[in-house]
Amino acid sequence: MKALVKYGMKPGEVELREVEKPAAGPDDVIMRVKSVGVCGSDIEFWQNRITFPVNIPVTLGHEFAGIVEEVGENVTEYQVGDRVVSETAAYICGTCEMCRKGMYNLCAKRLGYGNGTNGAFAKYCKCPTRVLHRLPENVSFDQASMTEPACVAYNAVLVKSHPMAGEAVAVIGPGPIGLFAIQMARIAGAYPIFALGTDVDEARMETAKEVGANITINVMKEDYNAIIKKYTNGNGAALVIDAAGNTPAVKTAMEIVKPGGQITKIAWGAKPLGISLDPIIQKAVTLQGSFSHTWSTWEAVLQLISAGTLRMEPMISHSFDLDDWLEAFETVDRKIAVKAVIHP
Ligand SMILES: [Zn+2]
Ligand SMILES: [Zn+2]
Incomplete structure (x- = not known):
């Protein structure tokens, strides 16, 4: 074959x-x-x-x-x-x-x-x-x-993290896993949901809106920190999902996360960060990684696809x-x- x-x-x-x-x-x-x-x-x-x-x-x-x-x-x-x-x-x-x-x-x-x-x-x-x-x-x-990329997002957003209905979630990087993370935040009832991307992500940002992002931000052109603070009473996002992986993404995550909030890293970054992680301490933020998925994740995601809750067509x-x-x-x-x- x-x-x-x-x-x-x-x-x-x-x-x-x-x-x-x-x-x-x-x-x-x-x-x-x-x-x-x-x-x-x-x-x-x-x-x-x-x-x-x-x-x-x-x-x-x-x-x-x-x-x-x-x-x-x-x-x-x-x-x-x-x-x-x-x-x-x-x-x-x-x-x-x-x-x-x-x-x-x-x-x-x-x-x-x-x-x-x-x-x-x-x-x-x-x-x-x-x-x-x-x-x-x-x-x-x-x-x-x-199902696989959706499971990665399900595990990161709904199992490892704790988004609360009515609280802000920011997703950095609108690739397929970022887009599924946006969907998981929507399913959890998070609001508002921010999608952060760069110039290359223009088309994907349209999909981000279609699948649940309330506000899309081009970090190369817009003051992302000011925008997110404006919509969160100056607090920042309770949960930030890093679906981009590089140093700027980690730096951005630390800037926009709410004190006491969570940053969950899904994306890999092969290079050393080269920045201080002190904001994690200062804001008492939980920074964690999330990898892959297990059997129960797959069963749950297949149910979400079958129910139409997870929107697959735009993907x-x-x-x-x-x-x-x-x-x-x-x-x-x-x-x-x-x-x-x-x-x-
Ligand atoms: Zn994959
Ligand atoms: Zn083993």
């Missing part, structure tokens, strides 16, 4: 290759992949701007949904033809403290699809039943392929065949797409 493989550690060392179709172990299913999202991290793997480990050669792709094509001999809970979506933790040890506590997203031996082990930019992908979730009837494969802007992966990646890299999906 054709698969999109990262084969080297230089920028651009990704290509379509002929690889063997995966074989199901006793507890696995083979999924016929119908829809795979192109993630910001796929762009980083392609350009080798990587902030976390990758085992080459590896088939990329970790946001995917499809149909069960084959089942292993021990599999009883899934049948050929079932519509499913897969989590990203392709391998976990199952015996460490984190695994035993159900926090398997933090297992030190975790191997993620598309970087630790072969992912889903291919016709077939091997999935242990542990990572599968059944799709509600009214959830399409394209929608389901975006999918482009779709491509696997042969046109380069065009898909370029569209995402140039921030033209809100979210692009590939149909292998």
